[in-house]
Amino acid sequence: MAVVPKINVGDDYREKYGFFDPEKFTFKAKRGLTPEVVKEISWMKSEPEWMTKFRLRSLEIFRKKPMPNWGADLSHIDFENIFYFLRASEKPGKTWDEVPADVKRTFDRLGIPEAERKFLAGVSAQYESEVVYHSLHKELSDKGVIFLDTDSGLREHPELFKEYFGTVIPPADNKFSALNSAVWSGGSFIYVPKGVRVDIPLQAYFRINAENMGQFERTLIICDEGSFVHYIEGCTAPMYTTDSLHSAVVEIIVKKGARCRYTTIQNWSTNVYNLVTKRAVAYADATMEWVDGNLGSQVTMKYPSVYMMEPGAKGDVLSVAFAGKGQHQDAGAKMVHVAPNTTSTITSKSISKAGGRTTYRGLVKVYPQAENCKSFVKCDALLLDAESRSDTYPYNEVEAENVTLGHEATVSKVSDEQLFYLMSRGIPLAEAETMIVNGFIEPFTKELPLEYAVELNRLIQLEMEGSVG
Amino acid sequence: MADLEIRDLRVSVEGREILKGVSLDVSKGEVHAVMGPNGSGKSTLSQTLLGHPGYKVEGGRVRFKGQDILELTPDARSRLGLFLALQYPIVVPGITMNNFLRTALNAHRGYDGKDKSKSVSPKEFRTLVEPYLETLRIDRTFLSRYINEGFSGGEKKRAEILQMAVLQPEMAVLDETDSGLDIDSIKYVSEAINKMRGPELGVLMITHYTRILQFIKPDYVHVMVAGQVVESGGAEVADRLEREGYAQWGEEVA
Numbered sequence: 179m180a181v182v183p184k185i186n187v188g189d190d191y192r193e194k195y196g197f198f199d200p201e202k203f204t205f206k207a208k209r210g211l212t213p214e215v216v217k218e219i220s221w222m223k224s225e226p227e228w229m230t231k232f233r234l235r236s237l238e239i240f241r242k243k244p245m246p247n248w249g250a251d252l253s254h255i256d257f258e259n260i261f262y263f264l265r266a267s268e269k270p271g272k273t274w275d276e277v278p279a280d281v282k283r284t285f286d287r288l289g290i291p292e293a294e295r296k297f298l299a300g301v302s303a304q305y306e307s308e309v310v311y312h313s314l315h316k317e318l319s320d321k322g323v324i325f326l327d328t329d330s331g332l333r334e335h336p337e338l339f340k341e342y343f344g345t346v347i348p349p350a351d352n353k354f355s356a357l358n359s360a361v362w363s364g365g366s367f368i369y370v371p372k373g374v375r376v377d378i379p380l381q382a383y384f385r386i387n388a389e390n391m392g393q394f395e396r397t398l399i400i401c402d403e404g405s406f407v408h409y410i411e412g413c414t415a416p417m418y419t420t421d422s423l424h425s426a427v428v429e430i431i432v433k434k435g436a437r438c439r440y441t442t443i444q445n446w447s448t449n450v451y452n453l454v455t456k457r458a459v460a461y462a463d464a465t466m467e468w469v470d471g472n473l474g475s476q477v478t479m480k481y482p483s484v485y486m487m488e489p490g491a492k493g494d495v496l497s498v499a500f501a502g503k504g505q506h507q508d509a510g511a512k513m514v515h516v517a518p519n520t521t522s523t524i525t526s527k528s529i530s531k532a533g534g535r536t537t538y539r540g541l542v543k544v545y546p547q548a549e550n551c552k553s554f555v556k557c558d559a560l561l562l563d564a565e566s567r568s569d570t571y572p573y574n575e576v577e578a579e580n581v582t583l584g585h586e587a588t589v590s591k592v593s594d595e596q597l598f599y600l601m602s603r604g605i606p607l608a609e610a611e612t613m614i615v616n617g618f619i620e621p622f623t624k625e626l627p628l629e630y631a632v633e634l635n636r637l638i639q640l641e642m643e644g645s646v647g
Numbered sequence: 648m649a650d651l652e653i654r655d656l657r658v659s660v661e662g663r664e665i666l667k668g669v670s671l672d673v674s675k676g677e678v679h680a681v682m683g684p685n686g687s688g689k690s691t692l693s694q695t696l697l698g699h700p701g702y703k704v705e706g707g708r709v710r711f712k713g714q715d716i717l718e719l720t721p722d723a724r725s726r727l728g729l730f731l732a733l734q735y736p737i738v739v740p741g742i743t744m745n746n747f748l749r750t751a752l753n754a755h756r757g758y759d760g761k762d763k764s765k766s767v768s769p770k771e772f773r774t775l776v777e778p779y780l781e782t783l784r785i786d787r788t789f790l791s792r793y794i795n796e797g798f799s800g801g802e803k804k805r806a807e808i809l810q811m812a813v814l815q816p817e818m819a820v821l822d823e824t825d826s827g828l829d830i831d832s833i834k835y836v837s838e839a840i841n842k843m844r845g846p847e848l849g850v851l852m853i854t855h856y857t858r859i860l861q862f863i864k865p866d867y868v869h870v871m872v873a874g875q876v877v878e879s880g881g882a883e884v885a886d887r888l889e890r891e892g893y894a895q896w897g898e899e900v901a
Contacts (some may be wrong), residue, residue: 603751
């Protein structure tokens with residue numbers, strides 16, 4: 179029984195996840211990128227002068243920086259053919275009633291169950307380029323927790339915002355962080371005060387819904403000393419015929435003794451370039467956890483990183499990538515041990531199918547003063563057929579003494595024995611395969627809140643459908 | 648006509664002929680023991696009956712309930728009422744026993760994720776599973792563990808019989824279910840199988856040793872040597888085997 183699954187992720191995307199609402203925009207920027215467009219964005223948002231300047235400076239950097247020549251093929255991105263700013267309604271809604279009906283419809287289609295909504299501490303939904311709905315549970319605001327879209331964050335908390343914005347990922351970090359810094363719009367701004375634990379995950383749903391439109395959200399999370407927050411972003415995007423670009427920047431500051439978990443399930447349509455810079459700095463005894471799932475997109479380049487600045491800091495990346503036909507998931511992690519007695523773990527699971535390609539690219543860097551560090555990297559790749567591909571590029575740069583470094587990598591195929599076993603119990607081939615794949619990523623799935631775990635398993639099932647033995 | 652008819656079955660593995668024309672008739676309500684030394688082709692027979700892709704049928708036929716099954720995929724054979732308890736159960740990480748059992752049962756019911764009325768309800772599932780958890784001395788927490796992951800040899804074999812109990816096959820092939828089992832596990836496993844025995848179940852019990860036959864009394868005993876059935880009879884065949892070993896047939900066939 180040769181198992182040669184066939185899948186064409188994308189062709190039936192509209193039926194699978196797709197939903198289109200007529201475009202209704204109060205403002206639509208011109209295609210292409212000029213200082214005028216950047217100034218217009220900043221003007222539309224009534225931003226302070228420092229931000230306008232920051233954007234213009236970032237645009238300069240973006241223009242000077244060459245395209246990265248390592249990693250995935252980015253040569254097909256046409257920066258002149260992208261809208262850099264759109265917004266669906268005049269300003270973010272404060273209550274559910276104020277949210278436009280078509281946006282609500284989108285939420286319905288995203289399947290946010292009614293029962294779940296009441297558990298949501300706040301729903302921040304990025305529709306088009308800007309957050310249109312934002313609710314903050316009273317309990318949270320009583321505790322002093324700030325959970326806003328990033329534009330509102332800048333307006334309402336200018337001092338706090340300016341203190342941290344751009345400090346973790348400067349515009350000059352890379353070409354796409356420069357681009358984001360020039361044209362960013364939306365995203366989440368979160369501040370958790372000292373000692374406050376946010377027990378309910380803060381969630382944001384967002385999606386792209388305009389042809390040829392870029393999405394450049396910017397998220398800034400500050401966890402003050404001894405605090406805890408779990409932030410979740412999940413998104414699905416409808417299919418379009420021309421290339422889309424998603425280039426986000428996520429900056430996180432985890433102060434002494436605090437813990438932050440950032441969970442993502444991304445399922446961009448298979449024409450999207452998903453180029454995201456995510457970085458956290460963790461101070462003494464602080465813990466940063468990235469839980470990152472990448473299913474969709476044509477190309478993903480994403481390497482969540484943790485800079486462990488002070489003793490006792492911990493970094494953790496747990497990621498899953500699924501590449502179907504025509505997809506390249508180039509993902510991994512970066513752990514930078516700046517201080518002694520810091521620990522990091524990277525667990526990467528990837529699945530390639532129907533000629534899809536996954537790449538693990540990771541860096542563990544240990545500075546000379548960072549003695550007694552520990553780092554463990556585990557990469558498991560699952561190939562579903564002979565046409566698919568998986569590569570592993572683990573880089574270690576260790577300059578300190580007494581460092582414990584572990585690395586484990588496996589590449590496996592869905593075994594005939596496992597398939598036979600499940601099938602001998604009456605389970606059809608396609609379902610058996612899906613079960614095995616879901617089992618493979620179970621270490622990831624079990625870290626997700628139940629509703630996300632269910633959704634992820636369902637997405638895997640949809641991706642696996644149409645496979646023929 | 649027997650419910651399971653195996654006629655002149657010839658099977659090769661990696662180009663080597665292992666079964667050299669095996670014929671057997673097993674009907675529901677009967678328990679058949681197939682005994683043989685290592686390498687006689689017993690496991691090849693059991694794996695072939697369920698359609699393992701590594702075993703190539705070179706000739707002969709197998710009919711189950713009047714239907715030619717050699718062209719059917721393993722899952723279709725299972726849904727038709729065949730079951731195989733594996734000699735070496737497979738580890739499948741990340742899938743709980745609970746999920747596995749329910750998915751398998753739903754597949755047998757024809758539940759395709761749409762018509763909820765076809766899916767097994769939690770209550771019904773409990774009713775099916777619980778008595779056998781008890782008989783097999785399996786702790787309930789077992790159901791939330793991943794398929795065979797970290798199971799002891801005995802737990803794996805008992806888990807196979809639990810699967811059989813849930814799926815309620817009409818014809819069960821038990822491939823050396825007794826091998827590697829301590830005496831307690833043999834008792835529990837036998838107790839569970841005897842509990843299922845009845846006019847609606849046929850059993851083809853493959854074993855190397857006569858020990859399990861003390862607990863599960865076969866109606867028929869077949870001796871298989873070098874890919875052929877060399878003797879068939881009642882329980883007395885096992886008695887003779889117990890006294891004299893396989894050597895008598897070994898010489899004959901060689």
